Amino acid sequence: MEQVRIRVEQVFARMKAWKILRGCRLKGDGIHHAMLGIARWLGDHLRDSH
Structure with missing residues (x-):
């Protein structure tokens, strides 16, 4: 169940x-801003999951 x-x-x-x-x-913000947004979201997600 954990794997799911x-x-x-x-x-x-x-x-x-x-x-x-x-x-x-x-x-039209470009890929740089997109990657910053993903990195920020992923950092928040990882911090909140532990």
Whole structure:
């Protein structure tokens, strides 16, 4: 059961990263801002999960 939860969290993380990248691309902010947003979100996610 733990493996399923981990897999689901990974899928949601990828979906969130994709949404950030797509949003920045559509707004014209560029990949640099998108990567900063993903890094910030991932850092928050990892900190909150422990």
